[in-house]
Amino acid sequence: MKRIVVLIIAILMFSILAHAEEGDRYEAELASIYMCNNAGDHVAQIDNAGAYVEFILDETTAPGVYKLRIYYAAALEGNNSHTLFIDDEEIERIMYPQSELGWSTFSEDVYVETEVTLPTGVCTLRLEKTEEDEGFAELDAIRLIPVTLYTPEPTPEPTETPIPTKTEAPKPTKTQETTTEEKDSFNTLFVVVPAAVVVLAALVIVLIVKKKGHKN
Numbered sequence: 001m002k003r004i005v006v007l008i009i010a011i012l013m014f015s016i017l018a019h020a021e022e023g024d025r026y027e028a029e030l031a032s033i034y035m036c037n038n039a040g041d042h043v044a045q046i047d048n049a050g051a052y053v054e055f056i057l058d059e060t061t062a063p064g065v066y067k068l069r070i071y072y073a074a075a076l077e078g079n080n081s082h083t084l085f086i087d088d089e090e091i092e093r094i095m096y097p098q099s100e101l102g103w104s105t106f107s108e109d110v111y112v113e114t115e116v117t118l119p120t121g122v123c124t125l126r127l128e129k130t131e132e133d134e135g136f137a138e139l140d141a142i143r144l145i146p147v148t149l150y151t152p153e154p155t156p157e158p159t160e161t162p163i164p165t166k167t168e169a170p171k172p173t174k175t176q177e178t179t180t181e182e183k184d185s186f187n188t189l190f191v192v193v194p195a196a197v198v199v200l201a202a203l204v205i206v207l208i209v210k211k212k213g214h215k216n
Contacts, residue, residue: 023145024061031055042073042104044138046082052128053139063120064149069111070127071140072096075103080135085126086116094127096137106140115147 028043035051037044043053074080080096092114099110116125127139 023066023143025141025143026055026057027141028053028139039104039138042106042138042140044104046127046129046139047136049129049131049133052126054124054126055142057118057123057125057144059121061118061123061144062146062149063118065115065117065147067113067143067145067147068116068125069113069143069145070094070096071106071108071111071142072099072137073101073103073106073110073140074099074135074137076135078135080137081133082127082137083130083133084114084116085124085128087119087123088126091116093133096135104138111143118144120150 027041029038029041031043032054033043033052034054035048036046036053045051046053068084074096075098077098080098082094082096084091084094094112094114096112099105101107101110125142127142
């Protein structure tokens, strides 16, 4: 019983790993083609300069480094090639060795492989027959297998600049001024009052002296 359980787990793990290795497959007959023949299950007659098969990769394809596998058929000996473009930028020349299966016959074991870097968002991947390319090849599909995926850094949200609060300048306190008249009146009283006291004191003394004189 334990052996059966271990065997089932091993089969499941192998299936998961195999699926992870497969990556995403894009069929050539579903791509955009120009000056080619859509044969229903592949694209043929990519013969003249300017002919191409273009795959559109949507935003679900994460940015990063991928293995690009191209499944093809090339029945002739010699140099058979297409030029690879990503977002209209020429990347490299793809060489197709002669396949033993003949034209229009494909296999999961017959492919060429290169490594590409895909940007963020929607992009195009085009295989084109240019003036520099030689020979002939038919295309069945491509497969993208992730090698290293990039995690884009989140764009920081702009922070609001605090509005400075308006501070009012303190109002000057009103100081009470002493008028010249008040100062003058104060100075006059300061002189008159003591003088009056002195005069009254002198009168009192005089009266006291007179009373004593009458008694004698």
